[in-house]
Amino acid sequence: MINIRTSKHMLREINSMELIRLAEADPDIFVLDADLMSSSGLKAFAGKYPDRAVNCGIQEANMMGVAGGLSAVGFIPVVHSFAAYAVRRTLDQIFMAGCYNQQNIKIIGTDPGVCSAANGGTHMTFEDIAIMRALPGITIVDPTDEVMLKSLLPQIIQAHGVAYIRLFRKNKRVIYRDDTEFTLGKAQVVRPGTDITIIAEGPLMVFEAIQAAEKLEAQGISAQVVDVVSLKPLDEQLILETAAKTGAVLTAENHSITGGLGSAVAELLADHRLGIPFGRIGFPEMVGETGTVDYILQRFGMTHAEIAAHAITLVGEKDEQ
Amino acid sequence: MNILSQHRSLELHRAAEFIRLHSMEAIGSCGAGHVGGVLSIAELTALLYQEVLRYDPKYPEDPARDRVVLSKGHCGPALYAALALAGFFPMEELLTLNQNGSSLPSHCNMHKTPGIDIGTGSLGQGASLAAGMALGLKKRSSASRVFLILGDGECNEGQVWEAVLFAAHQQLDNLIAYVDVNKQQLDGYTEDICSLGDLRSKFESFGWRAIQADGHNIDELHNATQEILRETGRPGIVIMDTVKGKGWSGVDGKPGVHHVPISSEQLEEARKEITHRIESLTAQLEGIHD
Ligand SMILES: Cc1ncc(C[n+]2csc(CCOP(=O)(O)OP(=O)(O)O)c2C)c(N)n1
Numbered sequence: 001m002i003n004i005r006t007s008k009h010m011l012r013e014i015n016s017m018e019l020i021r022l023a024e025a026d027p028d029i030f031v032l033d034a035d036l037m038s039s040s041g042l043k044a045f046a047g048k049y050p051d052r053a054v055n056c057g058i059q060e061a062n063m064m065g066v067a068g069g070l071s072a073v074g075f076i077p078v079v080h081s082f083a084a085y086a087v088r089r090t091l092d093q094i095f096m097a098g099c100y101n102q103q104n105i106k107i108i109g110t111d112p113g114v115c116s117a118a119n120g121g122t123h124m125t126f127e128d129i130a131i132m133r134a135l136p137g138i139t140i141v142d143p144t145d146e147v148m149l150k151s152l153l154p155q156i157i158q159a160h161g162v163a164y165i166r167l168f169r170k171n172k173r174v175i176y177r178d179d180t181e182f183t184l185g186k187a188q189v190v191r192p193g194t195d196i197t198i199i200a201e202g203p204l205m206v207f208e209a210i211q212a213a214e215k216l217e218a219q220g221i222s223a224q225v226v227d228v229v230s231l232k233p234l235d236e237q238l239i240l241e242t243a244a245k246t247g248a249v250l251t252a253e254n255h256s257i258t259g260g261l262g263s264a265v266a267e268l269l270a271d272h273r274l275g276i277p278f279g280r281i282g283f284p285e286m287v288g289e290t291g292t293v294d295y296i297l298q299r300f301g302m303t304h305a306e307i308a309a310h311a312i313t314l315v316g317e318k319d320e321q
Numbered sequence: 322m323n324i325l326s327q328h329r330s331l332e333l334h335r336a337a338e339f340i341r342l343h344s345m346e347a348i349g350s351c352g353a354g355h356v357g358g359v360l361s362i363a364e365l366t367a368l369l370y371q372e373v374l375r376y377d378p379k380y381p382e383d384p385a386r387d388r389v390v391l392s393k394g395h396c397g398p399a400l401y402a403a404l405a406l407a408g409f410f411p412m413e414e415l416l417t418l419n420q421n422g423s424s425l426p427s428h429c430n431m432h433k434t435p436g437i438d439i440g441t442g443s444l445g446q447g448a449s450l451a452a453g454m455a456l457g458l459k460k461r462s463s464a465s466r467v468f469l470i471l472g473d474g475e476c477n478e479g480q481v482w483e484a485v486l487f488a489a490h491q492q493l494d495n496l497i498a499y500v501d502v503n504k505q506q507l508d509g510y511t512e513d514i515c516s517l518g519d520l521r522s523k524f525e526s527f528g529w530r531a532i533q534a535d536g537h538n539i540d541e542l543h544n545a546t547q548e549i550l551r552e553t554g555r556p557g558i559v560i561m562d563t564v565k566g567k568g569w570s571g572v573d574g575k576p577g578v579h580h581v582p583i584s585s586e587q588l589e590e591a592r593k594e595i596t597h598r599i600e601s602l603t604a605q606l607e608g609i610h611d
Binding site (some may be wrong): 033036 | 513
């Protein structure tokens, strides 16, 4: 049974506290923000290490280039903006500094997908995983809760290269036990099952997937829920094993169904000739709009109810095969 | 020179207060919003929609209309209040701001709101969109003009300056910009985060006509606007000296007022202050014969 609880802290506070802790031991960690330090929680870091934090102002592309320069002289820049601006606004800068010049840049994009709620369609980012996944060598995570963030952040800081952390900054929901350890590239079975695998990512959709699995159990369907943990590198081995074992796969992501988790898993299954019932839950090809998270998830058919319904269809197809 | 009569000037000042009032009602109805930057452009939006712009609220798509680009797109509520007062949609709709399924998202969306010419909210981009509109309208020999509203913090964005260079080079004299110099951005004072230096000489050295004006003084704003509209061969900008949160003592000139929650008590307080000014302007208007 998964014990879901509420933390005292939002993910952004945990993120800032952990960076402060890591920066104590590592004098090279350097934080950059683009007039969103009050939103990112990184004001706390800047207060503690004023010499290793710069608020660049509203100039994300310049900030990303500056990060590349800081890296070139040995720093580990941690760069923040809202996901929309951290990724969409700075793509060529990320490519040039991070990929072409292979610099060491840690990008934090807050409020990915639907999480920007009231800020609306301009701030909603349904394509950031797709964009970043196409860049060579990049690590992508969407920490499900604070336990995962605390476990992954030191690994991300330590490994040279570009990492992109999607961060639902106000999330307080905790799914994992405090002592759970995570590894980049290793997915996590959240709930065992035998009839179908639901592979989910991030705080919203892992939670929806767990609820869907509970719903399914009441209807006699045993769903295995897998938290992908890192979207890149993908835990190919675990996904192939669970797909083979359960014989049906459904993905659930706070992102467009194009190019994100669902696409990554579909590519993997196709590459390995695993022709099993498969489906994707996520945003269709469209832009976002203002609304609460629950409203938007409902509007686009992404809640646990739709996950469960889709899973039932896939399990039914299995029987026909 | 087309100078406003005292009567007209008071009327426009009163319209600005109505815009403040209705913006606050809208933000109050959803509990939080970008109060600071909304209140600092009340006079500008009043002047534009009540005096300067050419438009037909019954025909928002009219190709002959002037275009408005609110590049600091998070300040939609000020524009919505001005649009509702101008008759683009019913006043009651203002109270749906940011609600699920609303046609009034706090950041402007041209496909949801009648009278919005282009969607904004990603800072800096409105400058280029406005330049493109101005270029296109010129190519079509249109007499329509493009009115661009920028934030001062927004001028941190390199894209603003690319557009400024471009517009000067293309001699876009159908483009008029306003920068709302309310001295603050999201995290604090612009001076402390990324100093802009002397904006007027910057714009002038980039080839624009630039005029400084008190952004809360309708007559100054109007005169500066008229002067720039007469300009040929180059775009122009009004550097508006403003106060973030102007017009409600809860936020007026205070730090940390970019995006704030509004309780019903605060809304009532703002309502009282603004209504008081509206009444006093009405009394003054009644004492003057136009
Ligand atoms: C490209 C981009 N980066 C960041 C933001 C988040 N943001 C919204 S408003 C704002 C501050 C804007 O300051 P300013 O232009 O001075 O506006 P005003 O003070 O008039 O509200 C920021 C950083 C954004 N909307 N777009």
